[in-house]
Amino acid sequence: MGVVSLFRVAPEGTITSPKGFQAGGLHCGLKKTSRNDLGVIVCEVPAVAAAVYTTNVFQAAPLKVTRESIASGGRRLRAVVVNSGNANACTGAQGEADAYAMRQAAAAAFGLGEHEVAVASTGVIGELLPMDRVHGGITGLPGAVSGSGEGAEQFCQAIMTTDLVKKEVCVKLAVDGREVTIAGAAKGSGMIHPNMATMLAFVTTDAAIEPQALQALLGDTTNVTFNMITVDGDTSTNDMLLTMASGLAGNEELSPKHADWDAFTAAFRHVCERLAMSIARDGEGATRLVEVKVSGAVTDASAAVIAKTIIGSSLVKSAVFGADANWGRIIAAVGRAGEPVNPDTVDIKLGDIVVLSASRPVSFDEEEALAYLKGDTIAITVDLHNGNGQATAWGCDLTYDYVRINAAYRT
Amino acid sequence: MGVVSLFRVAPEGTITSPKGFQAGGLHCGLKKTSRNDLGVIVCEVPAVAAAVYTTNVFQAAPLKVTRESIASGGRRLRAVVVNSGNANACTGAQGEADAYAMRQAAAAAFGLGEHEVAVASTGVIGELLPMDRVHGGITGLPGAVSGSGEGAEQFCQAIMTTDLVKKEVCVKLAVDGREVTIAGAAKGSGMIHPNMATMLAFVTTDAAIEPQALQALLGDTTNVTFNMITVDGDTSTNDMLLTMASGLAGNEELSPKHADWDAFTAAFRHVCERLAMSIARDGEGATRLVEVKVSGAVTDASAAVIAKTIIGSSLVKSAVFGADANWGRIIAAVGRAGEPVNPDTVDIKLGDIVVLSASRPVSFDEEEALAYLKGDTIAITVDLHNGNGQATAWGCDLTYDYVRINAAYRT
Known part of the structure; x- marks a missing residue:
């Protein structure tokens, strides 16, 4: 990219590098192995949020809940709770109730309003979530989060399914002379694994940004990054890309009129492009x-x-x-x-x-x-x-x- | 199919079973092995002809020549000459000249007008045909054709590339109380092998049929048969389905107004459907x-x-x-x-x-x-x-x- 000089890659950075974010993960029993299967990203302030979802007709219950949270919470979120091992897709009314219950439990655990919490799931289709395990796990999440690299690491482990490598990237740039950080984490080694589903991606930033501008940027960037990868041409019922902007970098609110907008969009695109490329490279069975x-x-x-x-x-x-x-x-x-x-x-x-x-x-x-x-x-x-x-x-x-x-x- | 009773399958039938047709094949040196690589179907009278071609932008030279023969010959053909081992695709002006030369040689060998001959090729893309071998082979074709099953067998061998099994089907039905035969032969074990390309299918019949009706029937039937198979989603530069109707069964000319039209279309569809299914079943590497x-x-x-x-x-x-x-x-x-x-x-x-x-x-x-x-x-x-x-x-x-x-x- 010819615009690389507008930002710099921070090799050690994680999704908790942007100011205001903590993350964590733990094992609550949704995966058969002892690997993490429940994770959370929390922000200490209401973060401007935007999301894009799978275009598949069969959208899993968590997507509906997240959509509702973002819409009714004035495009702001404090947290996203994610489980792997079960996609909560094709699960009917009970699945929808479970996704709402997951949101409610996370809100209670972190002392947030329900509409401040988003939900994402990935895993087996057509099976109900074992909600006792989910509840037990969510109770433990507040004790598992941290702003250190360790919290981010545990989160990344929690969202992986057939992934062979962790997918994380972080960049820094100057906006109004302030240091702004953008970081992302993703999972997905096929475009779809309907029985262990999904591409999930989460992008955090401490930039202050106008909500509509963030949503528009996310859509445009998705079209030239995540929508340009394919492992097998399939798309899952659970795909979701969520971004949260804490605003704690202290810059003037970003919008297309801002002098540093091009730098921010280039940096944001770099994060999404690198995550997308790492998903393609880690495609199921891929050698190249x-x-x-x-x-x-x-x-x-x-x-x-x-x-x-x-x-x-x-x-x-x-x-x-x-x-x-x-x-x-x-x-x-x-x-x-x-x-x-x-x-x-x-x-x-x-x-x-x-x-x-x-x-x-x-x-x-x-x-x-x-x-x-x-x-x-x-x-x-x-x-x-x-x-x-x-x-x-x-x-x-x-x-x-x-x-x-x-x-x-x-x- | 609920209409099976309108016709019957003739298990021993071949593409030379319909009255008026002969076929043959031989090895002229286009394949590295000693397998047949040049074949012909000839009709003793001008046969009503119709064809459909690949929708790929890069159409090989033989398709252009065949299209021109059918259009300028009043939708009638006496012969189709086919080679395997070389697709004559992406070969530019020389490739086009070679396809015309192949048509001319076949016309001369069988004493036909050039516009009475169609040409089809399948094989490696981007290499010029070794025309000395093609000419030598075509000279031998008149001595290789017969109306027996042996001629049809040699033809079927000549069009195969990675195919594991021969694909041939024959049905009989009554039209105006006369016995009408429809038979087909095809090759293709992926929808595409751009370097050993193509689905080719040839359907012969002795029915008398109105030319426009045959072309319309071929298009409609292709949509629900050959266009409904996929091995890998690819389509080649050389795909072609050609049908020739000798009219020697002696029935009243078929058209949608004919009382036996439904029986004929059902039988025609059966031939195309069985050929299509046999291509799918013989898909590269397929077990099911x-x-x-x-x-x-x-x-x-x-x-x-x-x-x-x-x-x-x-x-x-x-x-x-x-x-x-x-x-x-x-x-x-x-x-x-x-x-x-x-x-x-x-x-x-x-x-x-x-x-x-x-x-x-x-x-x-x-x-x-x-x-x-x-x-x-x-x-x-x-x-x-x-x-x-x-x-x-x-x-x-x-x-x-x-x-x-x-x-x-x-x-």
Whole structure:
């Protein structure tokens, strides 16, 4: 990103680095293992909040509760309570009652109003939450939270399911000369695991920001980050991205009119982009991160459709796993995306290796291509020479392990 | 199908069973093995012809030539010449010239007009056809054709690429009291293999039929048969379905006004449906045929989108491979299809086993489900209770072998 100089990455930072936030996690018995399965982020002041939710028709109960909290609490939240091991999805009226009860218990435990609390769940679909364990766990949460890295670590552990690595990022920038911190944590190693569901992401910041501006920024940023990753093309019933801004950095309230708005949006996008890329890299069974850049499309939206069609192709993903410079599968994906393409003007590169120019094969060094494709990050660049639209998408290769994990998942 | 009694399957029938047709195949050196790679179907009279082509933007040269033959020859053809081993796609002006040369050579060999000949290719993308071998092969084709089953067998061998089994079907019915035969042959074990490309299907019949009626019937039938199968969601640059009707059965010309039109369309659909199902069953690496029936959608088109979303889900396909009764993945696919769905009224069955009723989980016998899912054909039935639209789609499971085949395909 050309705007990196507007902010700096804080490698040691966590979701509790922004002023005002504490976090924690514990095991309450929702997972069969002894790993954490209940977590919380709390803010010492009402934080400006914004969220985006799965577009799946079957939205899990916690999403409804969170939506209601944000709407009725004047777009402010003090806490979000999250469980893994059970998605509370396809659970009917009882599931909805359970999500409300979870919110109520967390509000009581932290001395907050119910509408100051959001709820998120991830895990098995179609089973009721064992509410005695949830209640027991929530009672212990106030004693488990801290503003240290340890609290953030315990929270990150609590939201993981099939994730192999923790996904966390933190950046700092100056707004009105004050230091502002933005941090994020996420889970999700497929776009969906309906029986151990979901992508969840939480972004905290101590910036002061106008609520509508935060919601708009979150939507725009999601479109070019989280919505541009795909592991298997599926989307879950529980996906949620929630952001909370404490305002304790002491800057003038951010909005698009603010002089430092561009710096803040660039930093916010970096956080979301890195979380999204780490989810793609940790895709089920993945051995390689694949980045697809499409340029020369008629619009950015058209470029995005084409990029996602390429990254979503099982044939392209299998070829990447096999380190096979199979440009035929890439151009076939371009051609079936349903977007305007000039069939005679397409260039394709794998890394810096040109394999197709003006839609005609270019001789390339197979050994060099093989060496490149055996790396851990593969860049596929497609220039359509048909306009100014561009987009980048991220995904991963399709491997034996993907099949193994998903063939045997539920049992 | 409830209309089976309108026609009967002829198990020994081939594409040369309809009166007037001969076929043949030989090896001319396009495949590295000694398997056949060049085939032809010829008709002793000008046959009414109709075709549908891939919707991929990058259409291979032979499709252009075939389109032109059918259009300029008054929708009549005498022959179609097909090669495997080379797709003649992404080959530019030289590729186009080669496709025309292939047509010209076949026309000369059989003493036909150029516009009486169609051309189809499947194989590696981006390499020029070795035209000396093609010319040599075509010279031998007239001596290789016959109206016996042997000619049809050689043709079927000539069009196969990664196919494990031959795909052929034949039915007979009465039209005006005359015996009419419809037969088909197809190849394709993924919806696409861009480097060994394509679904090709050829349907012959001796019915007399009005040209416009045949083209309309072919389009309508394709929508509910070949367009309802998916192996990996990809479509190739070379897909083509061609039908030729000799008229030698001696019936009154068929059209929608004909008393036996419904019988003919049912028989024609059966041929296309069986070919499509056999392609799905022979999907790369597949161990099981999966049939998804969706009913209760707002329209048939909406049901089709939902059925194809389910059958195309890598998670559903992996679960079928693992014999895992994972209805959560099915409902998640329903929910992300982008079609109108009532989230509270969905029923799902695996075979006869109800697993979801009114969008709520139903207890079922896991052993019984496991036994069912270990069968070789899996039926997934989804009733949305939201209208009268219905559709059926076919696909296969996602297996280790799919990854193996496609990770190592080009090398």
